[in-house]
Amino acid sequence: xxxxxxxxxxxxxxxxxxxxxxxxxxxxxxxxxxxxxxxxxxxxxxxxxxxxxxxxxxxxxxxxxxxxxxxxxxxxxxxxxxxxxxxxxxxxxxxxxxxxxxxxxxxxxxxxxxxxxxxxxxxxxxxxxxxxxxxxxxxxxxxxxxxxxxxxxxxxxxxxxxxxxxxxxxxxxxxxxxxxxxxxxxxxxxxxxxxxxxxxxxxxxxxxxxxxxxxxxxxxxxxxxxxxxxxxxxxxxxxxxxxxxxxxxxxxxxxxxxxxxxxxxxxxxxxxxxxxxxxxxxxxxxxxxxxxxxxxxxxxxxxxxxxxxxxxxxxxxxxxxxxxxxxxxxxxxxxxxxxxxxxxxxxxxxxxxxxxxxxxxxxxxxxxxxxxxxxxxxxxxxxxxxxxxxxxxxxxxxxxxxxxxxxxxxxxxxxxxxxxxxxxxxxxxxxxxxxxxxxxxxxxxxxxxxxxxxxxxxxxxxxxxxxxxxxxxxxxxxxxxxxxxxxxxxxx
Amino acid sequence: xxxxxxxxxxxxxxxxxxxxxxxxxxxxxxxxxxxxxxxxxxxxxxxxxxxxxxxxxxxxxxxxxxxxxxxxxxxxxxxxxxxxxxxxxxxxxxxxxxxxxxxxxxxxxxxxxxxxxxxxxxxxxxxxxxxxxxxxxxxxxxxxxxxxxxxxxxxxxxxxxxxxxxxxxxxxxxxxxxxxxxxxxxxxxxxxxxxxxxxxxxxxxxxxxxxxxxxxxxxxxxxxxxxxxxxxxxxxxxxxxxxxxxxxxxxxxxxxxxxxxxxxxxxxxxxxxxxxxxxxxxxxxxxxxxxxxxxxxxxxxxxxxxxxxxxxxxxxxxxxxxxxxxxxxxxxxxxxxxxxxxxxxxxxxxxxxxxxxxxxxxxxxxxxxxxxxxxxxxxxxxxxxxxxxxxxxxxxxxxxxxxxxxxxxxxxxxxxxxxxxxxxxxxxxxxxxxxxxxxxxxxxxxxxxxxxxxxxxxxxxxxxxxxxxxxxxxxxxxxxxxxxx
Numbered sequence: 001x002x003x004x005x006x007x008x009x010x011x012x013x014x015x016x017x018x019x020x021x022x023x024x025x026x027x028x029x030x031x032x033x034x035x036x037x038x039x040x041x042x043x044x045x046x047x048x049x050x051x052x053x054x055x056x057x058x059x060x061x062x063x064x065x066x067x068x069x070x071x072x073x074x075x076x077x078x079x080x081x082x083x084x085x086x087x088x089x090x091x092x093x094x095x096x097x098x099x100x101x102x103x104x105x106x107x108x109x110x111x112x113x114x115x116x117x118x119x120x121x122x123x124x125x126x127x128x129x130x131x132x133x134x135x136x137x138x139x140x141x142x143x144x145x146x147x148x149x150x151x152x153x154x155x156x157x158x159x160x161x162x163x164x165x166x167x168x169x170x171x172x173x174x175x176x177x178x179x180x181x182x183x184x185x186x187x188x189x190x191x192x193x194x195x196x197x198x199x200x201x202x203x204x205x206x207x208x209x210x211x212x213x214x215x216x217x218x219x220x221x222x223x224x225x226x227x228x229x230x231x232x233x234x235x236x237x238x239x240x241x242x243x244x245x246x247x248x249x250x251x252x253x254x255x256x257x258x259x260x261x262x263x264x265x266x267x268x269x270x271x272x273x274x275x276x277x278x279x280x281x282x283x284x285x286x287x288x289x290x291x292x293x294x295x296x297x298x299x300x301x302x303x304x305x306x307x308x309x310x311x312x313x314x315x316x317x318x319x320x321x322x323x324x325x326x327x328x329x330x331x332x333x334x335x336x337x338x339x340x341x342x343x344x345x346x347x348x349x350x351x352x353x354x355x356x357x358x359x360x361x362x363x364x365x366x367x368x369x370x371x372x373x374x375x376x377x378x379x380x381x382x383x384x385x386x387x388x389x390x391x392x393x394x395x396x397x398x399x400x401x402x403x404x405x406x407x408x409x410x411x412x413x414x415x416x417x418x419x420x421x422x423x424x425x426x427x428x429x430x431x432x433x434x435x436x437x438x439x440x441x442x443x444x445x446x447x448x449x450x451x452x453x454x455x456x457x458x459x460x461x462x463x464x465x466x467x468x469x470x471x472x473x474x475x476x477x478x479x480x481x482x483x484x485x486x487x488x489x490x491x492x
Numbered sequence: 493x494x495x496x497x498x499x500x501x502x503x504x505x506x507x508x509x510x511x512x513x514x515x516x517x518x519x520x521x522x523x524x525x526x527x528x529x530x531x532x533x534x535x536x537x538x539x540x541x542x543x544x545x546x547x548x549x550x551x552x553x554x555x556x557x558x559x560x561x562x563x564x565x566x567x568x569x570x571x572x573x574x575x576x577x578x579x580x581x582x583x584x585x586x587x588x589x590x591x592x593x594x595x596x597x598x599x600x601x602x603x604x605x606x607x608x609x610x611x612x613x614x615x616x617x618x619x620x621x622x623x624x625x626x627x628x629x630x631x632x633x634x635x636x637x638x639x640x641x642x643x644x645x646x647x648x649x650x651x652x653x654x655x656x657x658x659x660x661x662x663x664x665x666x667x668x669x670x671x672x673x674x675x676x677x678x679x680x681x682x683x684x685x686x687x688x689x690x691x692x693x694x695x696x697x698x699x700x701x702x703x704x705x706x707x708x709x710x711x712x713x714x715x716x717x718x719x720x721x722x723x724x725x726x727x728x729x730x731x732x733x734x735x736x737x738x739x740x741x742x743x744x745x746x747x748x749x750x751x752x753x754x755x756x757x758x759x760x761x762x763x764x765x766x767x768x769x770x771x772x773x774x775x776x777x778x779x780x781x782x783x784x785x786x787x788x789x790x791x792x793x794x795x796x797x798x799x800x801x802x803x804x805x806x807x808x809x810x811x812x813x814x815x816x817x818x819x820x821x822x823x824x825x826x827x828x829x830x831x832x833x834x835x836x837x838x839x840x841x842x843x844x845x846x847x848x849x850x851x852x853x854x855x856x857x858x859x860x861x862x863x864x865x866x867x868x869x870x871x872x873x874x875x876x877x878x879x880x881x882x883x884x885x886x887x888x889x890x891x892x893x894x895x896x897x898x899x900x901x902x903x904x905x906x907x908x909x910x911x912x913x914x915x916x917x918x919x920x921x922x923x924x925x926x927x928x929x930x931x932x933x934x935x936x937x938x939x940x941x942x943x944x945x946x947x948x949x950x951x952x953x954x955x956x957x958x959x960x961x962x963x964x965x966x967x968x969x970x971x972x973x974x975x976x977x
């Protein structure tokens with residue numbers, strides 16, 4: 001059995017799975033749009049879902065290789081004039097992100113099948129979703145910053161359209177705000193990349209890493225520019241203002257992708273470029289970044305506590321949790337770094353689950369204001385239980401997955417001897433628990449039971465069930481991903 | 493006596509000279525007589541296609557031909573010539589194909605004028621001395637005035653054409669005055685001889701020589717719409733028929749860029765004449781004015797016209813940095829902007845023709861009725877917005893990289909800010925076309941005819957191709973930029 005598994009794994013590597021996981025969704029996205037126009041809209045959704053199944057499958061099949069410490073790399077020649085190759089690489093740092101993106105990408109598209117069925121222009125919707133997911137996959141696989149930036153913007157354009165066209169409320173203005181802020185951040189990132197390129201004549205991460213071992217005086221400026229780009233994407237205070245609007249007003253499957261996955265690419269950029277390439281500048285920036293991360297934790301938490309819109313609570317919660325990830329990555333201890341990266345995965349799973357649950361509530365009850373909801377415990381017991389699982393996991397309740405990542409983040413803080421910040425961060429979890437329990441009480445337990453409301457259909461419940469099971473399993477066993485993250489941390 | 497250089501018969505300029513000057517007037521009269529104006533259009537398209545084929549398959553290397561001993565008779569062709577010629581002929585060909593569906597009245601005159609305009613531009617690229625240069629320059633300019641005023645029953649076109657004529661003639665006069673000064677100083681107007689005369693130290697400190705440089709650059713600055721000489725462009729480009737707007741914004745202003753490259757690299761080396769700082773200041777002013785003004789436009793073609801001014805600013809900035817990388821970036825941006833801007837004006841032409849309005853407020857939601865035109869428009873808009881994966885990003889990246897590499901951090905940063913502003917107004921139009929609710933005018937529009945859509949699809953495919961696989965194009969421009977001066 002094991003032998004057969006390894007054999008499949010060897011075969012999968014000869015298929016160039018990384019190039020396929022970019023090429024399949026990107027190449028088929030126009031065809032999906034065509035399907036939606038010519039055939040039934042649902043066929044576009046089914047087709048998109050089945051295409052997006054493959055990157056996830058590749059992720060699972062590559063697990064043994066990555067877990068054994070190997071790196072999967074695929075190279076094509078591209079622009080020799082600028083010294084660029086089209087090289088994709090899946091290593092231990094990018095693997096958790098890759099897995100999260102492909103898993104949540106597949107599940108949220110599956111979830112869209114029923115959730116979005118009454119919307120217009122579904123062919124384009126699925127086509128743009130595929131491009132959006134391709135952009136995220138590309139960001140974590142790129143080995144040079146030029147390619148990285150291309151995928152970075154490929155995330156932005158489709159997601160802008162998804163928010164502005166299928167969003168709720170004042171979607172056009174919110175979409176524009178999202179685009180404007182994120183694009184300015186991207187240009188800042190680009191300025192940093194160009195500056196690096198002009199100083200060292202290369203944008204290949206490997207080459208830069210070798211050159212930069214010694215550090216240089218201009219590094220702080222470059223690091224600041226790149227950090228701004230990453231911070232806008234991950235919505236770090238005070239660059240977070242686009243997030244509550246965009247994540248709350250996007251169609252729910254896209255909120256899942258935005259909050260569950262996309263903001264994590266900012267964390268990835270922070271870990272890969274600043275943490276990996278410029279350790280000296282990283283050290284110098286810590287006195288600013290650490291307080292910012294703690295302020296982000298509290299700002300997001302307090303804002304979440306006073307919201308009444310269910311998706312807005314979740315959006316502010318994402319800001320707050322990003323604060324934890326940045327805190328973990330910045331404490332300068334290996335256990336904190338492991339915790340920060342693990343929190344990317346655990347928060348990604350739980351937040352996706354929560355947004356799906358919120359979508360399920362909106363789908364069934366037709367209402368998103370928690371003060372007007374209530375009494376849904378009995379009719380929607382399944383949604384209630386997964387909502388509780390997601391919320392408790394993010395609040396760091398043992399034995400759910402989020403507990404371990406937060407535990408490691410705080411342990412890292414103490415190990416690095418930054419007591420006051422760590423204690424503040426721990427206090428922040430009380431806020432997290434507060435707003436999730438408040439939301440749970442308002443939506444489910446308070447008020448008269450409403451028998452007329454029906455539970456969501458099975459195709460929306462299934463992705464939620466999968467995520468809930470993963471969260472519970474990851475809590476009671478040591479998450480299999482932890483070993484891989486440990487290897488990544490050792491390489492940093 | 494003409495020395496017949498081998499290969500002279502296969503250069504595009506002769507094809508165009510014969511095709512435009514000799515055949516097309518006869519054909520025009522014939523077409524009127526036969527009441528079949530379409531044949532001129534088909535003929536012009538074929539001439540342009542043949543000339544483009546000649547230009548693309550031209551032998552590399554420099555070719556100089558002198559037809560008599562009189563001044564002003566030198567044809568000179570090098571790799572730079574063929575690069576620009578191919579761009580102009582390519583855009584010209586696609587505009588001609590597009591016009592087969594777009595131009596309904598007086599198409600016989602239209603195509604004759606179009607051929608003459610292309611002839612003027614190509615002649616500028618092939619000129620080996622300033623007299624030939626100036627003659628073709630004026631051929632290009634005069635046919636442009638006429639084409640801007642092609643819809644002469646509309647007051648807007650006539651007014652814009654008149655404004656264009658006055659401004660551009662002033663520029664031409666300045667060029668001519670500069671040339672006369674040069675001739676008085678050196679006794680020659682041939683590029684080869686001038687470059688050796690001007691490279692001497694005594695010429696460097698000659699006041700009249702500096703005056704000639706300033707006059708020539710000022711005159712060219714009017715043509716490329718560099719601030720503070722840009723006022724004619726936002727009127728002239730929108731007033732013309734859409735395929736002509738595509739030509740004017742896409743390639744006519746690039747003729748001035750070509751002339752600037754010739755003047756700067758061949759005649760007035762930056763190390764001696766120190767024009768970099770001045771040009772850089774004007775370039776930054778140009779891009780900022782173009783982008784900021786574009787934000788406030790409610791007329792889709794006027795917005796595109798201001799965007800052209802901004803892109804000229806990027807190209808001029810690259811010229812002022814004057815390193816091989818910057819020059820390569822400028823040359824690639826000439827190609828990229830030509831493709832993207834032609835695409836934008838042609839797509840906008842489809843949209844405007846279908847809806848009968850240029851006002852962005854009335855065009856809202858038209859993307860639902862005209863998905864192909866609006867989608868190709870979006871590709872062009874995203875390209876010029878500097879979105880990676882599309883062509884303009886590569887050249888903008890190269891220019892900013894060149895600025896940073898040359899230590900010019902502030903200009904590089906200003907250009908970055910400009911790219912952001914550009915992204916904002918381009919996105920605004922895309923948003924209007926696709927996301928806003930439909931209006932009375934946009935809801936009754938229908939998709940354009942296939943003959944108009946075909947050029948759009950070709951241009952959009954080029955935008956994506958150069959963006960994703962820039963390598964062959966970069967190798968061409970790097971080769972051009974590294975040629976020893």
